[in-house]
Every structure is written in C-alpha cells, then in structure tokens.
Amino acid sequence: xxxxxxxxxxxxxxxxxxxxxxxxxxxxxxxxxxxxxxxxxxxxxxxxxxxxxxxxxxxxxxxxxxxxxxxxxxxxxxxxxxxxxxxxxxxxxxxxxxxxxxxxxxxxxxxxxxxxxxxxxxxxxxxxxxxxxxxxxxxxxxxxxxxxxxxxxxxxxxxxxxxxxxxxxxxxxxxxxxxxxxxxxxxxxxxxxxxxxxxxxxxxx
Amino acid sequence: xxxxxxxxxxxxxxxxxxxxxxxxxxxxxxxxxxxxxxxxxxxxxxxxxxxxxxxxxxxxxxxxxxxxxxxxxxxxxxxxxxxxxxxxxxxxxxxxxxxxxxxxxxxxxxxxxxxxxxxxxxxxxxxxxxxxxxxxxxxxxxxxxxxxxxxxxxxxxxxxxxxxxxxxxxxxxxxxxxxxxxxxxxxxxxxxxxxxxxxxxxxxxxxxxxxxxxxxxxxxxxxxxxxxxxxxxxxxxxxxxxxxxxxxxxxxxxxxxxxxxxxxxxxxxxxxxxxxxxxxxxxxxxxxxxxxxxxxxxxxxxxxxxxxxxxxxxxxxxxxxxxxxxxxxxxxxxxxxxxxxxxxxxxxxxxxxxxxxxxxxxxxxxxxxxxxxxxxx
Numbered sequence: 110x111x112x113x114x115x116x117x118x119x120x121x122x123x124x125x126x127x128x129x130x131x132x133x134x135x136x137x138x139x140x141x142x143x144x145x146x147x148x149x150x151x152x153x154x155x156x157x158x159x160x161x162x163x164x165x166x167x168x169x170x171x172x173x174x175x176x177x178x179x180x181x182x183x184x185x186x187x188x189x190x191x192x193x194x195x196x197x198x199x200x201x202x203x204x205x206x207x208x209x210x211x212x213x214x215x216x217x218x219x220x221x222x223x224x225x226x227x228x229x230x231x232x233x234x235x236x237x238x239x240x241x242x243x244x245x246x247x248x249x250x251x252x253x254x255x256x257x258x259x260x261x262x263x264x265x266x267x268x269x270x271x272x273x274x275x276x277x278x279x280x281x282x283x284x285x286x287x288x289x290x291x292x293x294x295x296x297x298x299x300x301x302x303x304x305x306x307x308x309x310x311x312x313x314x
Numbered sequence: 315x316x317x318x319x320x321x322x323x324x325x326x327x328x329x330x331x332x333x334x335x336x337x338x339x340x341x342x343x344x345x346x347x348x349x350x351x352x353x354x355x356x357x358x359x360x361x362x363x364x365x366x367x368x369x370x371x372x373x374x375x376x377x378x379x380x381x382x383x384x385x386x387x388x389x390x391x392x393x394x395x396x397x398x399x400x401x402x403x404x405x406x407x408x409x410x411x412x413x414x415x416x417x418x419x420x421x422x423x424x425x426x427x428x429x430x431x432x433x434x435x436x437x438x439x440x441x442x443x444x445x446x447x448x449x450x451x452x453x454x455x456x457x458x459x460x461x462x463x464x465x466x467x468x469x470x471x472x473x474x475x476x477x478x479x480x481x482x483x484x485x486x487x488x489x490x491x492x493x494x495x496x497x498x499x500x501x502x503x504x505x506x507x508x509x510x511x512x513x514x515x516x517x518x519x520x521x522x523x524x525x526x527x528x529x530x531x532x533x534x535x536x537x538x539x540x541x542x543x544x545x546x547x548x549x550x551x552x553x554x555x556x557x558x559x560x561x562x563x564x565x566x567x568x569x570x571x572x573x574x575x576x577x578x579x580x581x582x583x584x585x586x587x588x589x590x591x592x593x594x595x596x597x598x599x600x601x602x603x604x605x606x607x608x609x610x611x612x613x614x615x616x617x618x619x620x621x622x623x624x625x626x627x628x629x630x631x632x633x634x635x636x637x638x639x640x641x642x643x644x645x646x647x648x649x650x651x652x653x654x655x656x657x658x659x660x661x662x663x664x665x666x667x668x669x670x671x672x673x674x675x676x677x678x679x680x681x682x683x684x685x686x687x688x689x690x691x
Contacts (some may be wrong), residue, residue, distance in 0.1 A: 125674030
C-alpha cells in the first residue's frame with residue numbers, strides 16, 4: 110500500500126475511533142436516563158417505613174445506582190443512594206463502605222454523616238457512630254439543602270415526594286436523633302440500658 | 315452432532331439465561347396482565363382456536379401455548395389479581411417469548427454460519443443483539459417473540475430456496491408450515507406471506523398448486539381471524555417513519571443505501587460489459603425481498619391511515635406492529651455486508667476500508683440502539 114492509501118485508511122480509522130468514543134459517551138448518558146428506576150415512591154416509602162420489604166424492588170434501585178457509580182464515579186449522591194439500598198438489603202458493611210465514600214466525596218451533606226452514623230450504630234461500632242453524629246451536627250444545613258436541590262440524583266426523588274414540607278421536619282428529626290443516639294451511647298459506658306437497634310435507619314433526606 | 319450445532323446449542327442456552335434474567339427484572343405490564351387474566355384464563359381451548367378472545371389479534375397460537383404452559387404447571391392468576399412485580403409470573407408467563415426470541419437469534423447464527431462462515435455467524439448474532447426490538451420484546455408475554463422467530467425462519471427458508479437453482483420441495487414445504495404458523499400467530503403476517511409468495515412466483519415457480527399451502531391457506535386463516543378481531547381504533551403518528559426506525563436503524567439504512575448504490579453501479583457496468591463489482595444473484599433477490607417488506611410496512615401505514623377516525627380517537631399505532639421488520643433488517647444487514655466484502659475481495663486496500671467502515675458502523679449501531687437499553691430491567 111502506498112503512503113496515500115495508508116493515510117486514507119488511517120483517517121478512516123481515526124474518524125471511526127473518535128465517533129465511537131463520542132457515541133459511547135452519549136450512550137452512557139442515554140442508558141442512565143433509561144435506567145432511572147421511576148417512580149421513586151417505593152424508595153420514599155422504604156425511607157418512611159411505610160412499605161413492606163420487597164427485595165426485587167430494592168435491587169432495581171441498587172442496580173441503577175451501581176451503574177451510576179460505574180459510569181460517573183465521582184458522584185457522592187450515587188454512593189449515598191447505594192448505601193441506602195445496601196442497608197435495606199441487609200448488607201450493612203457494604204452500606205458503611207458506600208456512606209464512607211459519599212462522606213469522602215462530599216463531607217458537607219448532613220444525611221451522609223447521619224446514615225453512616227446509624228449504620229455504625231446498628232452494627233455495634235459505637236465510637237465511630239459517635240464521630241459520625243458529631244460530624245453530622247457540624248454540617249451547615251444550608252449547604253445540605255443546596256446539595257439536595259441541585260443533585261440530579263435527588264431531584265427525581267424529590268419530585269415524587271408527596272409532602273415537600275416534610276424536608277425541614279426530617280432534618281430536625283435527624284438532628285434530634287443524633288443527640289439522642291450520642292446520649293444513649295454515653296450512657297452505655299455506665300450501664301447496659303440502650304436504645305433498640307432497629308429504631309433508627311439511614312435516610313436519603 | 316457437528317461442532318456448529320454444539321456451538322449453536324450453547325449459544326441458545328446462554329441466550330435463554332439472558333432472557334430469563336431479563337424476565338426476572340422486568341415487571342409485567344398492562345397488556346401482558348390483560349392477555350393472561352382475560353384471554354388465556356377465561357377462554358377454553360376451542361374458544362381460543364375459534365378466535366373468540368377479545369384482543370386486537372385473535373390468532374390463537376400464542377394464547378394456546380400460554381394456556382398449555384399454565385395448565386402443565388397448574389398456574390392460575392391469584393384471586394387478588396396479577397401484580398406487575400410477581401416473580402413467579404414474571405418468569406413463568408415469559409417462558410414462551412424468552413424461548414422463541416432466544417431461538418430466533420440462535421437460528422440466525424446457525425444458518426448464517428452454515429450458509430457463509432463461522433465469522434459471518436458471529437457477525438449476524440452481533441447484529442441481531444444490536445436490535446433494540448429484540449431486547450424490548452425478548453421478555454414480554456405477547457406474540458411478538460414468536461413473530462420474530464417465524465419471520466426469521468421465513469426469510470431463511472426463502473434464502474435457502476433461492477440459493478439453489480432447482481426447487482427443493484422439502485424446503486418449500488417447510489416454508490409453507492412457517493406461513494401456516496405465521497397466520498396462526500398474527501393477522502398482520504398477511505403482508506409478509508404475500509411478499510415472499512410474490513417473489514417466489516416471480517423467481518421460482520408459477521405452479522399455482524404449490525401456492526395452496528404456501529399462500530392461499532395461510533391467507534384464508536389470516537382473514538378468518540381478522541374477521542373475528544376486535545380492533546380498537548388506531549391513529550398514525552405524523553412522523554410515521556418512527557414506526558419503522560426501531561426495526562431498521564439509521565446505520566442499517568445507510569448500509570442499504572450504499573448497497574443499493576453498488577447495485578446501480580453494477581447495473582451500469584454490466585451495460586458496458588465491465589464487471590469490476592460482482593453482486594451475488596441471491597443478494598439481489600434478497601434486496602428485492604427487503605424492498606418488498608418495506609413496501610408491506612408502508613402499506614400497513616396507509617391501511618391504518620385510511621381506517622383512522624378523525625380526532626386521533628383510540629391509540630397511537632404502536633411500533634411493535636412493525637416488529638416483523640426486525641429480522642428483515644438483521645438479515646439484510648448481514649447479507650449486504652457480506653456481499654460488499656465479497657464484491658471487493660480482490661482489492662485488498664478497498665477490502666480493508668470496507669471492513670473498517672462496516673465494523674465501525676456496527677459498533678455505532680450497537681451503541682446507539684442497544685447499549686442504552688441492555689439490562690434496563
């Protein structure tokens with residue numbers, strides 16, 4: 110093959126290579142949109158303790174957030190959602206890992222610290238739980254809200270929320286729980302009375 | 315058993331596993347629940363056979379198979395109704411579509427590998443798995459998977475008949491059986507049956523007796539069930555091409571355009587007696603069949619447009635009514651690609667470029683049409 114012919118073939122190759130790369134990037138976004146496990150009513154019901162356990166449904170959500178992490182690994186909200194799903198599927202150690210990652214990527218979101226703390230607490234790691242609750246309390250609420258409303262992961266879930274006015278109430282309850290659990294953990298060093306483990310669960314928001 | 319049959323069997327097993335995994339993660343939707351609750355459970359075998367089910371498509375084969383599966387496994391819809399997330403029903407009710415769609419892909423692999431080469435077979439399976447319609451209807455307990463399988467077999471038997479100079483009666487009879495099954499599966503298979511029969515009349519045999527089983531009987535069956543169907547009013551969307559695009563993507567249409575250009579070039583060359591490009595005879599005939607199938611699709615659109623009630627009454631004409639174009643698109647893509655490669659086999663540089671372009675086009679085709687929906691459920 111002459112130089113000219115090689116150049117033509119190489120040009121074709123390069124053209125296809127860049128086209129395929131661009132198509133792959135677009136296809137990933139399309140896939141994420143297609144996979145969005147709408148509606149989110151079950152997820153919200155799960156958070157509020159209003160629905161019965163359905164493994165298949167939770168696995169659908171888990172599947173989506175796992176894919177989201179695979180494609181966009183720097184999203185703290187996706188790790189947070191994975192933590193939430195893993196916890197409800199009974200994989201608490203996995204949930205702790207995902208919440209740790211979420212906190213690492215965004216240490217200014219209250220619910221990551223809170224959920225990590227609750228996960229530690231429910232698995233008996235009280236010292237670490239205490240640290241997480243202290244971190245949660247130190248977070249600026251306005252930054253939490255800003256992140257919540259700007260997140261493309263949370264926006265569709267918020268849209269399915271029947272009562273958006275419950276958000277500040279949830280936040281206050283979350284803060285209250287932090288104090289309550291911290292106090293309970295301090296008590297534990299003195300006596301064996303303790304709060305029931307299954308009363309507190311990780312939350313999305 | 316030959317190694318090709320073993321590989322095809324393994325492929326079928328893998329495809330079945332993928333299909334059942336899809337079924338497990340995909341909730342049942344309204345049409346599936348309706349078909350099972352009403353058409354399958356509430357009607358007896360003779361009633362189904364007589365087309366008494368209250369469906370747009372009253373052809374009995376799908377409902378009979380579903381009823382048999384349910385009777386054999388003693389499955390009944392729960393008294394509280396069928397829920398979309400019913401794991402047992404999600405799997406059991408989709409045994410039929412999962413098996414038939416998987417079989418369709420395995421058959422495409424087997425036949426193309428047998429007719430051409432193993433590499434061509436792999437390419438054909440990749441093209442089949444790049445079709446969004448395959449993924450969307452792989453696990454849906456409606457007759458679409460059967461329609462895809464029978465459409466695939468129809469095209470492959472047609473190819474087999476036109477490949478040989480002499481008429482093989484056995485293959486002809488098999489095609490008649492396929493036409494019979496098609497007519498018992500969907501009433502709109504009438505166009506496919508007529509298109510293939512017309513081409514065979516032109517190309518192979520004008521003995522009308524041969525068409526009694528191949529064409530006349532299937533058409534009579536179709537018309538019988540058409541008369542019994544309760545077709546709800548449908549309206550054609552303004553952008554009616556979107557009914558065809560999911561079955562034949564823009565990349566496939568691009569390939570068909572290139573191939574058609576090649577055919578024209580060959581035609582003009584042959585007039586000057588200078589044969590640089592050689593397009594195979596059977597591929598030319600396949601091209602005619604594909605053009606006819608597209609004409610059938612457009613005829614349906616015109617038919618529905620004429621029946622349309624002003625004011626968009628009823629439902630929009632669904633894309634799935636055109637799923638018969640999916641095997642047409644797959645097989646045409648494979649045949650035309652192989653023929654383009656063969657046409658330039660003596661010109662190494664062009665051959666490399668054609669292979670590059672075809673490979674790239676198929677990867678783009680997969681990314682655009684399938685990557686976004688694989689594993690969606």
